[in-house]
Amino acid sequence: MDLKLKEKNDDESAVKKSQQPVRTGRSIAELASLSTLSEEELEEANEEAEDATAYAEEYEEADDTEEYEGEENEEPESEEEPEEKQEPPLEHFGRKFSFEGKPTAEDIFRFMFYHTYCSVVGVIAILLILASLVMAVWSFSDGNYLQGCIFAGVFLFIAINSPLSIKKRAKKQSENMSTGEGVITYTFSDAGFDMKRMQEYAPYKYENIMKVVTGKTAYYVYLGKMRAFLATKADLGANEETFLQLIRENVKNFKG
Numbered sequence: 001m002d003l004k005l006k007e008k009n010d011d012e013s014a015v016k017k018s019q020q021p022v023r024t025g026r027s028i029a030e031l032a033s034l035s036t037l038s039e040e041e042l043e044e045a046n047e048e049a050e051d052a053t054a055y056a057e058e059y060e061e062a063d064d065t066e067e068y069e070g071e072e073n074e075e076p077e078s079e080e081e082p083e084e085k086q087e088p089p090l091e092h093f094g095r096k097f098s099f100e101g102k103p104t105a106e107d108i109f110r111f112m113f114y115h116t117y118c119s120v121v122g123v124i125a126i127l128l129i130l131a132s133l134v135m136a137v138w139s140f141s142d143g144n145y146l147q148g149c150i151f152a153g154v155f156l157f158i159a160i161n162s163p164l165s166i167k168k169r170a171k172k173q174s175e176n177m178s179t180g181e182g183v184i185t186y187t188f189s190d191a192g193f194d195m196k197r198m199q200e201y202a203p204y205k206y207e208n209i210m211k212v213v214t215g216k217t218a219y220y221v222y223l224g225k226m227r228a229f230l231a232t233k234a235d236l237g238a239n240e241e242t243f244l245q246l247i248r249e250n251v252k253n254f255k256g
Helices: 002-018 025-033 039-067 105-117 120-141 145-177 233-250
Strands: 096-101 184-189 192-197 200-204 211-214 218-224 227-232
Touching (some): 105 145, 184 233, 227 233
Antiparallel strands (some): 184 192, 192 200, 211 218, 218 227
């Protein structure tokens, strides 16, 4: 039994190495999620994924135990595992260009600042900042210094702590995404676009884009409310005009 299992694992490893590129769902999706989710949300998502994996492994072990509880000479029926359907690489045509995504910490900070303060939570935070500032000024002018200090503390915490936290996350993500194995190669054409990072690959049609927003140093390409990637103007270079043509022609919600 151990020998068969070892041979099976060796065969699976050989198959995985021969596949280039491989479409990977979660890893490619994380490329976008990393720019929008907070560290707490990412940790929670990773914990849920680990729990699901552990549960699946325990369930498989239980099935194996029950399967071999029969007679000693009885051999289990061999069942072929269904092959996972891999989406074929996108066949590019027409206008085509590629670029490596290496957003700087400033690029990611601008995007995260926009994403945070243009959401419902961000609007509430702005209202709290204004309200606490007004109340602090009113309290000090009225002679209520204790209340004024409390409101001033709320103002400083929201107005300073949040941007500093975003800046810290932006620097960390820039280091992960702009060097070595973290660099993503994007290819755009009239057919659609795809992402490649090492052995990971994911093709997309333009209809998968929810919206594109023009920032000061980059274009924010949203694949969902919490998934986006940056096409920085520096990385696009001479291909920026072609990129804009493709986006204008194929994406309805383009804020240019």
